[in-house]
Amino acid sequence: MGRSGLTVSRLALGTMTWGRDTDADAAAAQLEAFVEAGGTLLDTANVYGDGDAESIIGTLVPDVVPRSDVLLATTTVGAGGGRGRLLAALDQSLARLGTDHVDLWQVHGFDPAVPWEETCGALVTAVQSGRARYIGVSGFSGWQLATVATWLRAKEHPLVAVEHEYSLVERQAEESVLPAAALHGLGLLGWAPLGRGVLTGKYRHGTPADSRGASPHFARYVGRHRTAAAGRVVEAVATAAEGLGTSPLAVACAWARDRPGVSAVVVGARDAAQLLGVLAAQDLSLPAEIVSALADVSDPAGEPAAP
Numbered sequence: 001m002g003r004s005g006l007t008v009s010r011l012a013l014g015t016m017t018w019g020r021d022t023d024a025d026a027a028a029a030q031l032e033a034f035v036e037a038g039g040t041l042l043d044t045a046n047v048y049g050d051g052d053a054e055s056i057i058g059t060l061v062p063d064v065v066p067r068s069d070v071l072l073a074t075t076t077v078g079a080g081g082g083r084g085r086l087l088a089a090l091d092q093s094l095a096r097l098g099t100d101h102v103d104l105w106q107v108h109g110f111d112p113a114v115p116w117e118e119t120c121g122a123l124v125t126a127v128q129s130g131r132a133r134y135i136g137v138s139g140f141s142g143w144q145l146a147t148v149a150t151w152l153r154a155k156e157h158p159l160v161a162v163e164h165e166y167s168l169v170e171r172q173a174e175e176s177v178l179p180a181a182a183l184h185g186l187g188l189l190g191w192a193p194l195g196r197g198v199l200t201g202k203y204r205h206g207t208p209a210d211s212r213g214a215s216p217h218f219a220r221y222v223g224r225h226r227t228a229a230a231g232r233v234v235e236a237v238a239t240a241a242e243g244l245g246t247s248p249l250a251v252a253c254a255w256a257r258d259r260p261g262v263s264a265v266v267v268g269a270r271d272a273a274q275l276l277g278v279l280a281a282q283d284l285s286l287p288a289e290i291v292s293a294l295a296d297v298s299d300p301a302g303e304p305a306a307p
Helices: 024-036 048-060 083-097 116-128 142-154 177-184 219-223 228-244 248-257 272-279 288-298
Strands: 011-014 041-045 071-076 102-108 132-138 161-165 187-191 262-267
Touching: 011 024, 011 272, 024 048, 024 272, 041 048, 048 083, 071 083, 083 102, 083 116, 102 116, 102 161, 116 132, 116 142, 132 142, 142 177, 161 177, 177 187, 228 248, 228 288, 248 262, 248 272, 248 288
Parallel strands: 011 041, 011 262, 041 071, 071 102, 102 132, 132 161, 161 187, 187 262
Antiparallel strands: none
């Protein structure tokens, strides 16, 4: 992960649907398939399923897979930037996860109402107290990331990760977050590499009844990328996949995974069968000309983008 000593699998298993659209049995099947395929990084957050995702993980690790086989990463969302609330939220996450530490703890959102040094202090305390092995942030802009990273490095507790949405239909991270991360030695943990499912092509001709786009919880989440511009990218991905004899899912995931500065991409699945489709494509390496062509067609500025 970046220039740190934290080694992670290139694909991380996301758990946003766990406890809501994915029950404990389906989650167990996903986790087993993920670990059997060599995956190590399990990504969650305190707000997923109102905490139920973390609770499910707490029932699966170590009963379904050994604790030593997975790296637990959780993100604290909605607690603000205050030391007390952040550390209390982390303790609640640890209780639900049934562990005394997480391998990566990330704080979501820069809180302008709280001195950023206080937020940094909470991150330092988490490491010093043994609650977290490594620390990161989520949802920060480039200047916010650089400010916090500079302070923490001076305190010898550097950030190692920044979590941000990143895909062929969402490349905002390239504007300032990825450059700041590169400067400070952080790795990007890119979520929604499949464009919230849009890049798989499943919505090209409508909304499947069993898709997230049809879910009352996630229809708005998916709808953000169901635009005319995204549609052109989807068609390009489908054309590339046909030429390579693989799936659009595999092409979209490989493109985001292999971008400079990306340490891992977070993939979520409705069930184990869907996850197996992602895992089966994890060894795909895209030809340079396809990487470049996809970068061009998805360039938000409408100008050629470097591969």
